[in-house]
Amino acid sequence: MANSKYAYVRNFELPDPLLPGCFLVCRIDGHSFHRFSEEHAFTKPNDDRALQLMDHVAKDLMSEFKDIVLAFGESDEFSFLLRKSTNLYNRRNAKILSTLTSYFTSCYVFHWPRYFPDTPLRYPPSFDGRIVLYPDEHAIRDYFAWRQADTHINNLYNTVFWALAQQGGQTTTEAHATLRGTVSAQKHEMLFQRFKINYNELPARFRKGSVVVREKVRSCKQWLLDLNEPEDAHDADDLPEPIKPKTSEIARIPFKASQRDKSKTTIEVMHCDIIGDEFWDARPHLLAR
Amino acid sequence: MANSKYAYVRNFELPDPLLPGCFLVCRIDGHSFHRFSEEHAFTKPNDDRALQLMDHVAKDLMSEFKDIVLAFGESDEFSFLLRKSTNLYNRRNAKILSTLTSYFTSCYVFHWPRYFPDTPLRYPPSFDGRIVLYPDEHAIRDYFAWRQADTHINNLYNTVFWALAQQGGQTTTEAHATLRGTVSAQKHEMLFQRFKINYNELPARFRKGSVVVREKVRSCKQWLLDLNEPEDAHDADDLPEPIKPKTSEIARIPFKASQRDKSKTTIEVMHCDIIGDEFWDARPHLLAR
Amino acid sequence: MANSKYAYVRNFELPDPLLPGCFLVCRIDGHSFHRFSEEHAFTKPNDDRALQLMDHVAKDLMSEFKDIVLAFGESDEFSFLLRKSTNLYNRRNAKILSTLTSYFTSCYVFHWPRYFPDTPLRYPPSFDGRIVLYPDEHAIRDYFAWRQADTHINNLYNTVFWALAQQGGQTTTEAHATLRGTVSAQKHEMLFQRFKINYNELPARFRKGSVVVREKVRSCKQWLLDLNEPEDAHDADDLPEPIKPKTSEIARIPFKASQRDKSKTTIEVMHCDIIGDEFWDARPHLLAR
Amino acid sequence: MANSKYAYVRNFELPDPLLPGCFLVCRIDGHSFHRFSEEHAFTKPNDDRALQLMDHVAKDLMSEFKDIVLAFGESDEFSFLLRKSTNLYNRRNAKILSTLTSYFTSCYVFHWPRYFPDTPLRYPPSFDGRIVLYPDEHAIRDYFAWRQADTHINNLYNTVFWALAQQGGQTTTEAHATLRGTVSAQKHEMLFQRFKINYNELPARFRKGSVVVREKVRSCKQWLLDLNEPEDAHDADDLPEPIKPKTSEIARIPFKASQRDKSKTTIEVMHCDIIGDEFWDARPHLLAR
Structure with missing residues (x-):
């Protein structure tokens, strides 16, 4: 990259090191996966193949980047925890963020045919990512609790919603209306009374x-x-x-x-x-x- | 994402807006493409299929993101110019960077079979990216001049190098030694004298x-x-x-x-x-x- | 600062360079000057001594820091323009910001007795500052236009307000009420009709x-x-x-x-x-x- | 500040929040205090009046900003520890930095006559500052250990240096040469043998x-x-x-x-x-x- 006359433009590249001594969480989210899941006929409320593909990708990332010690995924998102002393790419924010997001995306497209052998990709899916610093264990615990609580809330809602729509004969508008204002216990009850579904017996992958x-x-x-x-x-x-x-x-x-x-x-x-x-x-x- | 008890962890997500009124350049580079090109038997010094794949991906990005007005690519890298008034994702750095890098990667893997029909991907390739701000036209002109001058320097070197190695019977070590200290004119001369190659008649794609x-x-x-x-x-x-x-x-x-x-x-x-x-x-x- | 065992704590000091090629504006504002001006019996709506002190301080800053080419001040604030190619302190944000703000403050306290010979400082006044980057001349022009338009708007309002309060016998609450909803021309008229003040003949220092x-x-x-x-x-x-x-x-x-x-x-x-x-x-x- | 046509320039003011959950250390240093101490005839190696003035200023800062729980000072510098949950100025970096540095400077000039009644300020002194984030107690302990170890090293050196220069008849160049390569024990010995100074009996203010x-x-x-x-x-x-x-x-x-x-x-x-x-x-x- 050394051709002196123009090389001064590199001076505009500013350093972006992440604070040492903090845990890094990199959260990667599917971009417009509502449309993507429809175009590729994902099963609702949960598509087991899509979730297993995400898990596979997460494992690939952890195999490649040894400083990732934990990941948590639900739906079209995955959060990766890098240990607080990691010195990956000298803790350069853009380098870590872009590399992890890129490799995640690549693995997703690469492994797609294995999980969707009969559904060719209609267009290239993409993801966005962000890196968040957490200074201590307490905040990290709460971060992952936040994501898992979110999984529970979303999955319970979606499970009832799709039961109403697929088995209950409601339109999606009606299903949303039926659920408006209901609390958790009511949703459990609705599932059991109307559809004989015991929520707690659904696959742990969906619930957790x-x-x-x-x-x-x-x-x-x-x-x-x-x-x-x-x-x-x-x-x-x-x-x-x-x-x-x-x-x-x-x-x-x-x-x-x-x-x-x-x-x-x-x-x-x-x-x-x-x-x-x-x-x-x-x-x-x-x-x- | 609203479950109040843990949702405070979002406070650790800090804003990262890019300065308004500046051009954005997003440069995306292949990660470990030296190895990748060997594993997939790229033609040396230039693999036309690989370059055409990169061009295809760049066009895809520009179709998807209307604020990219120009791109320049060589080898395993591509630089994208976003107009200075772009408000893509409210100019959030991580969002723009991760999305562009992800979509670039996805398109690369997605279109691979079209350009390498007989060479299945052996593993998922990845890219890193960075966003650099340039405040004025002058710096932007120099940025792209920098990359194209780099293309010229690298390609001239690589063309002689691989001629020496492939046709001249030199080992790669010998070829590097032969080239050490030579200036541009000497390389042109060497190509013409020894290998009857008129550098200026090589495909513009390789030279420019x-x-x-x-x-x-x-x-x-x-x-x-x-x-x-x-x-x-x-x-x-x-x-x-x-x-x-x-x-x-x-x-x-x-x-x-x-x-x-x-x-x-x-x-x-x-x-x-x-x-x-x-x-x-x-x-x-x-x-x- | 070299004592190896603990010196690693310097790794937490992150670089903060300002983007090259941009103008720097450092705006310094009085901290709680509403109270400060009352405690030191500033003349209302404008205290000529206080404004002259501010001007003196601004000149001192420009004498000390040659890269400041222009400053604009009103009331308890001053904006300093540093030329876009300045390399002051290698363009380190915190270094420039803290040094300019500190020197400004120091000069203010240092010169106070010269402008307020009969009013000793009752407590140490302070200022806050910020540095803003502007990529081009157009934005710089608009920045200074913004501040001067603000000067005009504030001074016109304050001039009528204090005329109502000091000469018109209104309480401050009544004066605010009188002014609510009035446009510029009405304020000019009010000044002239009630108080025989031709706004345009007031000192330029106050108006501009x-x-x-x-x-x-x-x-x-x-x-x-x-x-x-x-x-x-x-x-x-x-x-x-x-x-x-x-x-x-x-x-x-x-x-x-x-x-x-x-x-x-x-x-x-x-x-x-x-x-x-x-x-x-x-x-x-x-x-x- | 609301005059719509130009007010868009505020969009260039970017947010700069400090990461939550981290301790803040604000270190303030005298600017060119080598010269300042000579111009104002500070006693060497330590000027008790100057140090007491610094202490007074530090106390003033802590009285004004309740979230500062600890400060450590030596020579012309002071470090302030803000508790990790502080929400001072919504943790805005420039606001906190500039305000603390400004108030520090103001107090220094304000209280100067009390500690130097016979030495009027010849010119306005200034300081620079920086804010560093530390994620945990361990790093904070090491930060303050770093500063106090520095105090010890500097003071021991300076004590011998000035003894050599003031009582030993050496030039400053000779004194530096005498000390080159000496370890701590040798310096103690030199002080005691040549000047009958028991370092450990010097005032704690100087040593600690x-x-x-x-x-x-x-x-x-x-x-x-x-x-x-x-x-x-x-x-x-x-x-x-x-x-x-x-x-x-x-x-x-x-x-x-x-x-x-x-x-x-x-x-x-x-x-x-x-x-x-x-x-x-x-x-x-x-x-x-």
């Missing part, structure tokens, strides 16, 4: 969103070493339950991060509660440096 | 890069009206030459922007000089508001 | 605010040289009128900036119109680089 | 700098109430020692912040260690919200 988390795992060697280290021992009760994460709603209890720093990690998709303490208490590494 | 420009065109009705308006008349010499833009190196002379404000626009790809005045003098609308 | 400008002046040597350079000659009509700037309302016509680049400068206080073209046409150096 | 802290105090009424509230009682040992803060080097132990939220506060100047835990452990309110 997707939690994609970098988990610490122990190697076989470490496992054996641990067995021979009684001072470091823990009861069998502490061991992770053999729960399949994808269908589990309750948070797994992995080994404490402090025990093994050199431990490998895996990326797991869950649909569990992240508003309460259990999920976070079991994973102190998420909010460590 | 791609200029994608929103041109004003007159409707038939306006054309007829003009014929009957002698005070507004101009000699036939003023009419645009029927030059095919894609192969033309010299800038077309379109009608003056001031003549017809309601005129429609088309998006044209050219490979002409944009360092001199001719291109810009013929298109005053590019640097107007 | 203070324009502090860096003027180019010719040295004696240059003057003589010019006399012997007929090709560079100009009519005697071009010479500056011997108008005393402080009482003049019309803009002086100094020599054109382009004639002598090495010319010295002086700082002049005027009370002239800066909304029209005359002032600016006579001083092209103000909006040059 | 000035710590200005907002202390919680109990009213008489609360004191009596506490005597009757045995469940809330504490041993007499917990009571603050009747140490005169100005000469004390060790940190006082005030009541815990949590005990009495409605307690009044006083502003105290101390010269104690703030690198260790004692100072901070005794004042948990400083790093609370």
Whole structure:
């Protein structure tokens, strides 16, 4: 890029470093996905293929960018948590934002045929993104609680709305009118009375969103070493339950991060509660440096 | 997004408006395209398919975002000029940057099979982007001169380099050594003497890069009206030459922007000089508001 | 400042360069000057001593910071224009802002006794400041027009208001009520009919605010040289009128900036119109680089 | 400020809110105080009057701005800590920065005659300022440790330097040469051997700098109430020692912040260690919200 006469124009490129010592959240949202979901005939209120595609993309991002320790997704959005000491691209705002959003988009289009084998893309979908800084664990907890509460509220509404429209014979205008002013309990009741739907038995993916988390795992060697280290021992009760994460709603209890720093990690998709303490208490590494 | 208890976390989202009255340049660059071009067997020094794909993507962006009036591309990068009075997304930096970069990426993956029908994508390519503000026409002219001068310097170097490597039997290390310290004239001479290549006869696309420009065109009705308006008349010499833009190196002379404000626009790809005045003098609308 | 163990805290100091190629306007405003003017018994509606003190401070700033080419003040505020190519403190926002505001404040307190010899300061006055970037001459012209129009509007209102209160026997509440909804012509009429005040004969300082400008002046040597350079000659009509700037309302016509680049400068206080073209046409150096 | 035609220029004033949830440190530094201290014949290496003036100014700032909970000063600089939940001026960067720097400057000039009754100001002194965000207590502790370590290093150096120059008959160039490469212990030794100065017996103000802290105090009424509230009682040992803060080097132990939220506060100047835990452990309110 060095041709001296014009190169002064680079002086207009101003630095944009993000404050050190803060967690980074990068939230990526689908652009005009209302139209996109209609053009590609997404199932309403939730399209399982579209959600699984989003989860796949989120896992790809976390495989590529090791400083992302957690992601949460619902509908056409995903939030990524980068650890507070990350030095990715020297914490340059535009570089991180544009790179993550670009790679997210690329993976989405790239993997589309796998999840929608019979529905070719009619046009290129796009996303926007933003990076928000959070100075402490408390705010991060509340950020993810905010998104999961939003998932619940939206999904409950949409579930009743589409039941009214698809099975109840209402127009969308009528369905909105029916729901106006109703509280949560009334929506549950409406679902059960009119449509025999027990909301709590719907798939956790729809109700809880997707939690994609970098988990610490122990190697076989470490496992054996641990067995021979009684001072470091823990009861069998502490061991992770053999729960399949994808269908589990309750948070797994992995080994404490402090025990093994050199431990490998895996990326797991869950649909569990992240508003309460259990999920976070079991994973102190998420909010460590 | 309204669930009051946690919604305070939105307070951490800070405004990021771009200064009004400045031109915006959004430059998008391929991420690790050295590797990407090798993995997908790009022709060296220039892969015509890859360049045409980039041009296609640039045109898509300009179709989607009307405030982009000009773009310039070379290799794996493209710069987009947004008119200085643009109010796209209320000039929010992250929103504009992430949306443009995302849509660029999406189009790239989406159109890939059309330009590389026999080369499936091996993995999702990505791009980074940045937005730079320029306060005046002079700086904008120099910005685009900077990029086109860069195109020339890089392409001349790469053309000799790959001639040495592909036809001259040199290793890449030897080729770099051969070129070390040579000036432009020596490279031209080397190409001609050793490889019978007249650099100036190579495709303009390689030597000049791609200029994608929103041109004003007159409707038939306006054309007829003009014929009957002698005070507004101009000699036939003023009419645009029927030059095919894609192969033309010299800038077309379109009608003056001031003549017809309601005129429609088309998006044209050219490979002409944009360092001199001719291109810009013929298109005053590019640097107007 | 180098003691390595803790020095990492400097990493939290983020760069804040101002965009190159833009004019800088630094506007400094009195903090709680409503109270301050009452505590120090300022004459209403205008205190000549206070305004002269402000002008003195503005001149001091321009003597100290050569890149300030123009200032405009009214009431308890002053705006300073820095030329667009200024590299003062490498264009660091906080450094420029805090230094200018601090020096302004210091000069105000320092010179106070000279303008208020019988009124000791009862407490330390303070100011706030902000820096705004303007990309072009047009916006700068409008910025200063905005401030001078504001001066006119405020001063006309205040002049009638205080006439009603001081001479008309109205309470301040009544005076506000009397003025509610009146347009400019009605205020002029009210002043003249009730109080025999011809608004246009009030001091220009009150009606136009203070324009502090860096003027180019010719040295004696240059003057003589010019006399012997007929090709560079100009009519005697071009010479500056011997108008005393402080009482003049019309803009002086100094020599054109382009004639002598090495010319010295002086700082002049005027009370002239800066909304029209005359002032600016006579001083092209103000909006040059 | 409402005159519609030009008021659009306000659109160039961009928002500059500081990230919520972070501590703010505003550091204010003397501008060219090397020259200023010479022009006003400051005693070297430390001028007690100048330091006491700085302390007075710092107290004034803390009286005026209740969200400043702590300040630390040395030489011609002072750092102010604003509690992390402060909403001063809606956390607008330029507003806070310019106001604090301005008021600091104003107080400095205002109080000058009190500390330098026989030395009139020869010209207006000025300061620059900056605001730095720190996301957590750890970084704040390190920030203040950084400044106090700096105080120590500078003062030790300056003490020996001026002893060499004033009593040792060295030129300043020779004195710098004598000190080049010496470590702390050597400087202590040099002071003691050559000049009979025991560094640790020099005034704490010089060695430790000035710590200005907002202390919680109990009213008489609360004191009596506490005597009757045995469940809330504490041993007499917990009571603050009747140490005169100005000469004390060790940190006082005030009541815990949590005990009495409605307690009044006083502003105290101390010269104690703030690198260790004692100072901070005794004042948990400083790093609370």
